Amino acid sequence: MSVRVGLLGATGAVGQRFVQLLEDHPTFEIAAVTASPESAGKSYRDAAKWRVDTPIPDHVAEMTVRETTPEALPDDLDLLFSSLPSGVGAAVEPELCRAGYVVSSNSSNERMAEDVPLTIPEVNPDHLDLLETQREERGWDGALVKNPNCSTITMVPTLAALDQFGLERVHVATLQAVSGAGYSGVTSMEIIDNVLPHIGGEEAKMETESRKLLGDVENGELSLHDVDVSASCNRVPSLDGHLENVFAELDANPDPEAVHEALESLDGADLPSAPDQPIHVFADPDRPQPRLDRMRGKGMQISAGGLRETAEGVQYNCLAHNTIRGAAGASVLNGELLVEEGWV
Template sequence: MAKIKAGVLGATGAVGQRFIEGLKSHPWFELTSLAASERSAGKKYREAAKWRLESELPDDIAEMTVVNVDPREVDADIVFSALPAADAMSVEPAFAAAGCAVASNTSSYRMVEDVPLLIPECNHEHLDIIKVQREKRGWEGFLTTNPNCTTIMFTLPLKPLMKFGIESVHMASMQAVSGAGYEGVPSMAILGNVIPYIGGEEEKCETEPQKILGHFDGERIINANFSISASCHRVPVMDGHTEALWVKMRDNPTPEEVRQAMLDFDPGLDDLPTSPKKALIVKDEPDRPQPRLDRMRGNGMSVSVGRIRSGIRFICMGHNTVRGAAGASILNAELLVKKGLL
C-alpha cells in the first residue's frame, strides 16, 4: 500500500524525537512534516533540535525544514502530538477539524467523553466512538489519545486479570527521570535521591485505567468499576518505569492463576509493525524485572511482570518514552489503519 503521510507536532522535544525514531523507517507511514514552536520554524531540523537519542538522526530528516504547528503548514494525513498539554487544548482540535487524524500523547483530551483513550491490546473496540465524536463535533478528522506513561505499564497487566473481577488496586511507582524531559529534573535534585511527588501523576493513574478497561455501549464509554490508590515517585533511573501493584479481586485467584492469565494473554495484534511478539513478558527470577535489563524487551514495547505473590502482589516495568509515549501513539495509529480509519 502507499505510505500514509505523517507529521510530528512538538518534533524537537524528547517525545518528539522518539516519534521521529519510530517513524523514520516505518513500513506504513512516511514522515513528511516536522512542526515545532515559532523559534524553531523555518530552520533545518538539525539546527532546531539537539538530537539526544542513542540512535542516529538520518540525514534526510536532519535536512527537513521545521514548520509552524498549524494545519495550513503541516502536510500530513495523520499527526502525532508531543505538544505541551496547554498548547494541545487548542491545536489538536484544529488539526482534527482540518481533516487530520490526531494521535496524541498529551493529557489534554484523555478523559473527554467522546475521545478514545487507547491501549490497543486492551480496548481496540473503543475506536467505535470516533463515529460519535465526528458527528458531535462536525470534524472531518478525529482525535485519539494514549494514556499516561505510568498508567500504560500497570493497565496492560491488569487487562488479563479483569476476568477475576478486579475490585481495587494499589500502585506505587518508581519513575525514570526521562519522564520529566531532558531538563525536567536537575541532576543535583535526583542523584542519590528519591523524590516522592510528581505533579498530577497520581490523579492520572487513579482515573485513566477505569476508562481504558471499561466498555463502549454504542454511545459512550462506561468506566470499569474498581478503585485505584496510587503513590508516584521519581528515582535516579534514566529510562524505564517500575511499579509495584497490589490487586484485590472478587474471585481471589492464586498467584499461579494470575501468572498463567498473563502468559496466555494474546491480543491478536501480531500484524501491527510496532506490536511486540509478547505484550506481557512474565519473569520468574526473584529479582526481575529491572529497568536496565528489561526496558528494551519487544523493542521497548513489551511490559515485563515479575514477583507475582499471594495477595495478589507483583512488579511491572516498561520503557516510559517508548511503550509509555511515542511507541504507544504509533501503535494506536497502526490500529487506525487496521480498522480502516486511515
C-alpha cells in the same frame, strides 16, 4: 501502502523518539515536522538537540521545521502524531481535527473526554467506536485519539489480564525514570542520591485513565470500569523505564501460577510495532529491572514479576520503557490501529 505522517512537537524528547521509531517503518513516512515558533524555519538538525541513542536520520535532519498550525501543514498528510505540551495540544489539536486531520496524540489534554478514545490496542481497540460520536458531536472531519500516561500504560495491560478474576481495588506505587519529566524536567541536584516522592498530577492520571481504559463502549457511549485505583508516584534516578509495585484486590482467589498464565495469555495486537506477547512474566523474584528489561520487545513489551499471593488478591511488579511503550511507541501503535481499522 505508504501513509504520509506529520510529527507535532518533533524536537522534544518524545518527538525525537517518534523520529527514531518511524525510521524504516513499513507503513509510515515522515513528511513534515513541527515545533515552536522559535524553531520554525530552521532545519530539524539545527532545531533539535538530538539526544536519542541512534543517529538522526538524514532525510529528517534536513527537513524544515514548520509551525504547528493547520495553515503550515501540507494538505496531503494522512496522519499526525502529537507530542505537544498539553496546553499547546488543547489549543491546536482541535483546530487540526476540524481541518480534517486524524491525530494520534501522546499529549494529556482530553484523555478523559467522553468522546475521545483513550486506547491501548491490546486492551481496548473497540474504543475507536467513540470516533463516530466524536465526529457527530464536534462536527469534525478529522479525529482525535489518545494514548494514556506512561505510568498508566505500564500497569493497565496487566490489570486487563487480571480482570477475569474480578478487579475490585488496585494500589500502586511507581518508581519512575527521569526521562519521563523531559530533558530539563528534573535537575541533577534534585535526583542524584535522592527520590522525589511526588510527581504533580501523575496520581490522578493513573487513577482516572485506568478506569476509562478498562471500561466499555456500547452504542457510542463510554462507561468506566468500577475498579478503585489509588496511586503513589515517585521519581527515581534511573534514566528510562518505569517500575511499578502493584497490589490488586480480586473477587476471586487465584494462585500465582494462574496469575502468571493470565498475564502471559493477554492477546497481542496484529500490528507492525506490537510485540507478539504483550506481557513477559519473570519467575525470578528480582525481575524486572529497568536497566536489564526496559528494551524487551524493542521497548514495546511490558515485563512483570515478583508474583505473590496476598490476603486480598495478588502483588506483583511491572515495568515498561516510558518513552517508547509509554509515549511515542504507544502513539505509533494507535496510528497503526487507525490504519488497520480504516480511519486513515
